[in-house]
Amino acid sequence: MSDHDSPADLDPAAAPAPGEEQDFLRVFLAQRERMEALVSRRVGCRATAADLIQDLFLRFWKRPMRQLDEPGTYLLRSARNLAIDHLRGEGKRNRSLDSLGPEHDGATASLETALQAGDELRLVEAALRGLPERTRHIFLLNRIHGRTYGEIARAMGLSQSAVEKHMMRALDTCKAALEATPDSRGATPGNDRR
Incomplete structure (x- = not known):
């Protein structure tokens, strides 16, 4: 759970059943290190990778669990996709910031x-x-x-x-x-x- 979420924010109807919860936690914790390493390589920052993996955990935790054939592989693929989404968002943000900045003719912005x-x-x-x-x-x-x-x-x-x-x-x-x-x-x- 992050600082952004309180127990009241978690929808009890969407929370996994106790047995599914334990299975999910076991698989997630077993794959966490690999997911963080994978995301860190993609985004270039361990802290951002840790935040993204925590967000991934919350996404899965808040929605109804479904039976997966290979949950570890699914989590790794989800982590990879999350890293790609993050990089796309960063690229979009950088383009937006560039468009908001003052037009310059090669000179640096004034102090x-x-x-x-x-x-x-x-x-x-x-x-x-x-x-x-x-x-x-x-x-x-x-x-x-x-x-x-x-x-x-x-x-x-x-x-x-x-x-x-x-x-x-x-x-x-x-x-x-x-x-x-x-x-x-x-x-x-x-x-x-x-």
Whole structure:
């Protein structure tokens, strides 16, 4: 269980039956090291691999168990696919960030622009930390990991409408945080507007 999920978040109807639960845990724990190594090789970061494998565990844990002929092989294949999805999401995020960045003609961004971007990022991060955990998690799944509203809804056991409402709340919060300090956005270091 991660910091993002509480026992109340786990749907008791979707939790595995006790015997299936033990079988799943045994197989998962037996394959965990191999899955983390496989994912780590793909994404290039052991910490990210550990997080992704924990997410994989939660995905399986929250949905009804089904009998598999080769559960270990299935878990390894699922881990590999999760790593690929993660890399696709990272690529999509990097392309999005590139498109949001200032147009430049080969020159590096000015220090002032970089400082302003850093300030705005800190404002958005602070605003996101103030959101309820579920809303923040949905926002990050969509904006950082590139998941669609439908994918998030299925993974979290919510309706797509609920996911959309959480996203609107998160986006409104980010927008409000950026609009709350218009004076500081135009100011440069050492140039107070008093």
